[in-house]
Amino acid sequence: MSLLTRLLERNLRNSGAGARRLYSNHAEEESSATKHEFADEEPVQPPRHQKMATDQDWSAVWPGPRTFQPSVVPLPLRQGYTEKGAPPPSKFANAELMKIPNFLHLTPPAIRQQCEALKKFCTPWPKGLETLENCEKRFPIEIKSTDYCHALPTIRNPEARRVTLNIKLSDLKFDAHAKDKFLRLVGDRYNPNTGILTIVADRCPLRKQNYDYAMYLLTACYHESFVTESWESSKSEADMEYYSFERNKSKQSAEAIINWGQPVEEAKKLNADHGFAQSVEQLINEGENVYNLGKYKEEVLKLLNISK
Structure with a gap:
């Protein structure tokens, strides 16, 4: 009987120590896993547009054409259709802003920097082309x-x-x-x-x-x-497409009238002025109308030196 009692006590002692050891190992594993999880997790950083300075170099942030990125643009841009009374969509997760080309890279400072970089490849403006x-x-x-x-x-x-x-x-x-x-x-x-x-x-x-x-x-x-x-x-005057005062008989007739009674000398011969020739050409080429008839009348009176 005593022998049986001693064996039962020994088994209970062994089983209690094992249970304690199992519980101790499980607790140690949980604590080590928790420490490892918190050690690997990085803190969440705020969006970049919240950390941007007001005097930053925008050309370094947005140097060229690119798809719209809301976390970089420090502007409350909104675009898209909404129902009546609903607020307009913000710039985050906005497909309307991402599917269209933007010109955020063409700011005046960026254009000024590009012009300064291109100056070394330019030649002076040619002289004589100032106006x-x-x-x-x-x-x-x-x-x-x-x-x-x-x-x-x-x-x-x-x-x-x-x-x-x-x-x-x-x-x-x-x-x-x-x-x-x-x-x-x-x-x-x-x-x-x-x-x-x-x-x-x-x-x-x-x-x-x-x-x-x-x-x-x-x-x-x-x-x-x-x-x-x-x-x-081989074209004759009748084949001409338009009337020309210089090659017509009307010029000879007009000059014969204004030189009537004058000595036949080429040096003193009077010629019909340009205004009369132009009025005759307009009257025949454009047809008779109020303006052409009035202009022709004025030039005839001037040619004959007749006052109104």
Whole structure:
């Protein structure tokens, strides 16, 4: 009996020590795991826009084109449609702000820095082009094109290839025959009220190709206007496309009237003035109207030296 009692006590002692050891190991594991978890966890940092200084270098934060990032922009931007009475969506998790191109990199300080960096590659402004009049005199051809920026999968716009060429007709040197032929070749591209020729090219897929094509049209029409065909020398006055005072009998008749009774000497022969010649040409080429008839009357009275 005593032997059995001693064995039971020994087993109880062993089982109690084991239980204590098991509980002690489990507690130690929990405490070590908790310490390790808190040691690995980093503190949450506030958004960058909350730590930005007011005098920071924005070009270093946003140096070039990029997708909108709300944690970097220190502005309360809002965009998007909302129901009536609801607040507008903020800049965080805003797909409307992220899917469109932005110009946050084109700030005045950033542009100023880029201009300063490009100065070493620039040459001095040419002398003699200080005014707009001097520029137009030396570069009479004006080229116009348009760039487009829109929210589409591609930035290429079909209208961006269009090129418009403008030039004053007075900047081109013509004789009477060449000017008349040139105006007939260009047709309604010439505006007689402003004296400007406009050529629009948009047939080619690229802007450079349309520019070359517009310059080719101007060059071809200009040189073609000086070409005189063989049949043009056989034209009579009745075949002419317009009335010219200088090559008509009306000039001889007008000069015969104003030189009536004068000695026949070429040095003292009077010629019809330019105003009378212009009024006669307008009356015949443009037709009879109130203005042309009134202008012709005034020039006739002036030619005959008759007071009203």
